[in-house]
Amino acid sequence: MNLGTAPTNATQAKERLYSQLAGSLGRMSRAIGQTADLCEHLQVDLHAMRVFAGLDAAKFMTVAAQLNSEEDEKDTSNGKPTER
Secondary structure, three states: OOOOOOHHHHHHHHHHHHHHHHHEEEEHHHHHHHHHHHHHHHHHHHHHHHHHHHHHHHHHHHHHHHHHHHHHHHHHHOOOOOOO
């Protein structure tokens, strides 16, 4: 029997395991790529949320300032001193 030409069960098992490892590494590489893409999308979404929150806060502060000035005008027109 010539051992150099016929693959042994151990060699076949090793090649099968390396093939499985290669497949697993390929799937892991794709999953990491998808995770990186999702992280980029998350960064874009977080930036948009910051902009939206800033605009919303500015609107709220504008409305609050207008309401406060209207209350001050009512208080001074009624002869009441403003308390602050």
